[in-house]
Each structure stands twice: as structure tokens, then as C-alpha cells.
Amino acid sequence: MGFGIFIVITALLPFVIGQYYLYVVTQVMIYAIATLGLDVLYGRTGQLSLAHASFFGIGAYVAALSNTFGVPVVLQPVLVLGLAVIVGALVAIPTLRLSGLRLALVTLLFGELFVWLIDHASNLTGGSQGMTVQPLTLGPFDSSEPLDGYALAAIASLLATVMCVQLGKTQYGRRMLAVRDSELASASVGIPIVRTKIAAFILSAILAGAAGWIYAYVVGFVSPTTFDLFGSVNFLVAVILGGSGRVLGAWCGALYIVLVPEVFSSIGYPNLFPIVGGAVMIVVAMTIPRGLVGSLEKLGETLWAVRGRRGRAGG
Amino acid sequence: MPEVEPLSSMGGEGRLELRQIGVSFGGVAAVRDVSLVFRPHVITGLVGPNGAGKTTLLNAISGFASVERGTIELDRSELTKLPAAQRAHYGVVRGFQTVRLLEGETAFDNILVGCERASQPNIFAQLFNLPAQRRSWRRDRGAAAEIAERLGISSVAHRPVAELPFATRRLVELARILVVRPKVLLLDEPAAGLNAHGRRQLTETLQAYHAVSPFTMIVIEHDVDLVRRMCSECVALAQGSVIATGDPGHVLDDPEVRRAYFGDQVHHA
Numbered sequence A: 001m002g003f004g005i006f007i008v009i010t011a012l013l014p015f016v017i018g019q020y021y022l023y024v025v026t027q028v029m030i031y032a033i034a035t036l037g038l039d040v041l042y043g044r045t046g047q048l049s050l051a052h053a054s055f056f057g058i059g060a061y062v063a064a065l066s067n068t069f070g071v072p073v074v075l076q077p078v079l080v081l082g083l084a085v086i087v088g089a090l091v092a093i094p095t096l097r098l099s100g101l102r103l104a105l106v107t108l109l110f111g112e113l114f115v116w117l118i119d120h121a122s123n124l125t126g127g128s129q130g131m132t133v134q135p136l137t138l139g140p141f142d143s144s145e146p147l148d149g150y151a152l153a154a155i156a157s158l159l160a161t162v163m164c165v166q167l168g169k170t171q172y173g174r175r176m177l178a179v180r181d182s183e184l185a186s187a188s189v190g191i192p193i194v195r196t197k198i199a200a201f202i203l204s205a206i207l208a209g210a211a212g213w214i215y216a217y218v219v220g221f222v223s224p225t226t227f228d229l230f231g232s233v234n235f236l237v238a239v240i241l242g243g244s245g246r247v248l249g250a251w252c253g254a255l256y257i258v259l260v261p262e263v264f265s266s267i268g269y270p271n272l273f274p275i276v277g278g279a280v281m282i283v284v285a286m287t288i289p290r291g292l293v294g295s296l297e298k299l300g301e302t303l304w305a306v307r308g309r310r311g312r313a314g315g
Numbered sequence B: 001m002p003e004v005e006p007l008s009s010m011g012g013e014g015r016l017e018l019r020q021i022g023v024s025f026g027g028v029a030a031v032r033d034v035s036l037v038f039r040p041h042v043i044t045g046l047v048g049p050n051g052a053g054k055t056t057l058l059n060a061i062s063g064f065a066s067v068e069r070g071t072i073e074l075d076r077s078e079l080t081k082l083p084a085a086q087r088a089h090y091g092v093v094r095g096f097q098t099v100r101l102l103e104g105e106t107a108f109d110n111i112l113v114g115c116e117r118a119s120q121p122n123i124f125a126q127l128f129n130l131p132a133q134r135r136s137w138r139r140d141r142g143a144a145a146e147i148a149e150r151l152g153i154s155s156v157a158h159r160p161v162a163e164l165p166f167a168t169r170r171l172v173e174l175a176r177i178l179v180v181r182p183k184v185l186l187l188d189e190p191a192a193g194l195n196a197h198g199r200r201q202l203t204e205t206l207q208a209y210h211a212v213s214p215f216t217m218i219v220i221e222h223d224v225d226l227v228r229r230m231c232s233e234c235v236a237l238a239q240g241s242v243i244a245t246g247d248p249g250h251v252l253d254d255p256e257v258r259r260a261y262f263g264d265q266v267h268h269a
């Protein structure tokens, strides 16, 4: 039913809101896909990654460079998928025996390497200046048209959401939660910990890569600053703020990391976002560790329990 | 990487044989030269004073401690070198001395985590909810519900485990390892931290379950009465070595066991 509501709202939105807001919603959808990816890795599997924006970047630069190399449209998603699987696995392997801060540091190293590569391949990528991305056209579809970009992001974000909801009902989904909460308990029932972590890395890389690919076509411009450490931290903020391990939480997080900078820009203080964002993050981490959606769920449960107790009054 | 095949079909009843097992930590022997045969479907109590090496022996059997010497054999398969997760696929499953649960999840989801020995479709079938996935999802939920029912925790199955009382949390953990369908179940002081009522409830539940779906079981327990009630065999360890085996009444009354057991420890049965 939730998906039905999503589809109806998505279909009606272009008739209700103007082009600028449609563009903002498109961004939210794109960021939601990537945030869902980090939620698989960090929220569900408990693997802290500071390289998520790099995977987003891999997808984006596939789009940006495809024109240069003449990669046909239909091959590009395959390329994004292949790169995400390979690079995801490559980043996963050195981190298998690490956790927490050490794990974060190794992923950070990879993130820095990615930005360094983009900067140093400046004849191809435009380096830190960035590069424009030729629109994606296929028949009547043109990604530079706001409505077309919106449709692409909507369909992709719906697919990603369906997949993540489904993941929660699978053995792999259960394995991820088990690995996050207790590797000992996981091993005791026969869960292959290494394979579970690699699968989480790859799945999160695929979602980030797909989001980045759409991002580049919709925005029409890429530069390494979008894919640096700050970008990765932003995704983490989205996951933690929205509520780890929750599909709806990833959407709330994406809404936050897209809308709030937008608000600061519109009032003329774009530089305030990192500061205010950091403060918000600290407050959230300290006061509601379950994140927004988790806390609302908890509130709902409590109200439900109170009602139940009233209903059974006298006992 | 190939999927680990569930080996329940490989036959065998759950006969566990240890031959001259030795485990040591930094040169200090915790288990020395232990040779034991655990017969299929029999519940064996493992007793001995603190530091006798009981937990270490269970760790060696389940793959959480590597053995220095000796072999571990289940039916006709050698497990000695296998990692813990693979031993679970052979049916050797353990519980922990401290309850380890997925705190953010419901009791039911905690139980589902144990559905690992049943064969599962590949990750694509899982993610795209193909028919094979729908079948295994139904089967796993059925298995978890059945175990919850048999352990008497169905009514709290939908509740987050963090909210449940300790005795119930123990049962949730037990359900999670029973849903694996163990051939050999290893329990480390399952009744620790429970009051008299909780202990009785746990033993009765476990015995009732075992009577219907038998498996080989080794239970570490300090509660002598519990061992007498629940176990039909008993092994006493002291300083890493076996000092007596046989009928629980016989072993627990053995003078050497009494000296090792109660000589340096307050009788708290």
C-alpha cells in the first residue's frame, strides 16, 4: 500500500509543483537511492564507511565520461553495475577484519584516492574544475528536461526502495542485522560473516553508483567536491539522522541533506550548512540514537502499549 | 564462493567423538588430552569447578577455540579444522553463557536469524522475491513460529527483545539455535541468572522439546540438581582433564569429583 501511495504522489507531483521544486524533489529521490545504499552497509550491517560518496562518484563519472568515450546508453548501467561490484568488493576485502574507526579510516583512504584520481586525470575529468555532462537521450527521453529527469529518478528510487524493503524479508537481510549485532552469535548459527559483509559492500556500491549515474545526467555537471569526504559524511548524517536500518529513515535523511542546504542557500548563507548540520548531528546522536524514524516508531509503540494497557484495565 | 551445502541430508545421528583434544592459551593448558564419545540423542551434563576448562571444551567443539592437538568427529565427518560457521552447517550449534541477541529486533526476527541450515535461494532470487524466495520465506517463518510455540514464547514473538525479561530472552536465544535444527546442541550454563522457577521452566521446556525432536546435547551446568534431573550422562572435568564419566548420580557422588568440585567452591546447588 505504501508503494501505491508513493506512485500516486509521484505521478501527481509534476502537476502541483513548479519546475524548481520538481528539481529539488528529483535530487531528494537521487540522494535517497544512495542513502538506501549506505543504510544497507552501515544501518543494517554496521560497517562504517567514509567512501560512499566515491561510489556515488563512480556512477557520476561513468555518465560524464561516456560521451568522451562514446559508450552507448544501454551499456552504461552495465558498466556502473560492473564497476560497483568490482570496486565494492575491492574496498570490502581489506576491511573484513576491521571494524569501527579503523574500518572508517581505510574507507576514507579509498575516498581520498578517488578524489585524487579525478583531480589528476584533469585532461579527462576537468580536475577540480569539474566537467559538464552531455544529456542522456534515448528516443523521446532527454535527461536535461526536468520532467524526464524526474521520471528517471522516480522510477529508480521506487525500484531501490522496493529492493531494500524486500531485503528485510530475506536471509541476506537477516544475516546483515546479525553480523551488525553479534558476530559470535552469527557464526554460532552458521552465518558466513565475510560473505555477508562483502555482499553489503557490493549492494551499497551498486545503489550509490546508480544514484550517481542519474545525478550526473540530471544535474548536468560533476566536480570532485561532490564526492569527497564531506559528501560521504553527508550520507552518514542522512542514515543516522533518519534512523539506521530503516527504509523510511533513509528517505527522511535524504530529504534533510538535500533540503537544508537548499534553505540555507535561499536565505543567502550557504556556508552555514556544514556548521549547523554538524550541530544537528551531534544533538541527534546524543538525544535520539534511533534516528527520526526509529524514535517515531518507538513513540508509536509506546502509545500503542498505553492504549493496550488501558484496554486491559483492571489487571 | 560456493554456497555451503546443508549437510543434514548426509545422514548420521549426531555421534560426537573427541580424540585427545588439547587446547592451551599462551602455553597454559586449558583442556588436556580429552577423549570422549557423546552418543546420539543423549543429554550429557558437563560439570567441574570454575576454570576447569568446560567452556573451553565447548569452544573447541563448536569451533570458537582452535585445538592444538586431537580430532573432533561428528558421525563420519571430521570437524577439527572447520570454522565455527561451517560446523553449524554440520549441525554443531552452541548457545552462549551471556545471552546474545539482536537488541533492536523482535523476538521473532531473532529466531529467524537461525534459519541457516535450510537451503536458501541465491541472492538475486532473494532480492527480486522470486518464487523460490517466497517459498523459503514461508518455510522459515513457519519454522520460527513452530519453535516459538513449542518454547511458549509465541505471545511475545512480536515484541522487541530489549523489552523482554531475562528468562524470556534466554528462551529467545534457545529458539534461535533450535531453529537451526542442531544435531549437537552445546549449552553453556543455560540456567545461569534464572531463579528457581525460571530454571524449572527452562529445563522442562528443553526436555519436552528434546523428547519430540531429539539431538545430542552437552550442557555445562553448576546446578547439580538440574544435572541429575535433565542429563542421562555426566562428564566431570578438573584442570582441563576428564576425572569421571558415566551416570550423573554416580559421577556427582564420586569422591574425586566432590573434592575437585566442592573442595574449592561454595556449594550453591
Ligand SMILES: Nc1ncnc2c1ncn2[C@@H]1O[C@H](COP(=O)(O)OP(=O)(O)OP(=O)(O)O)[C@@H](O)[C@H]1O
Pocket: B025, B029, B030, B048, B049, B050, B051, B052, B053, B054, B055, B056, B057
Ligand atoms: N581466551 C582465554 N585466554 C587465556 N586463558 C583462557 C581463555 N579462556 C579460558 N582461559 C583459561 O582457561 C582455563 C579454563 O577456562 P574455562 O573458561 O574453560 O573454564 P570453565 O570450566 O568454563 O569455568 P567457569 O565455570 O568459571 O565458567 C582457565 O584457567 C582460564 O583462565
Ligand SMILES: [Mg+2]
Pocket: B054, B055, B056, B097, B188
Ligand atoms: Mg565457563
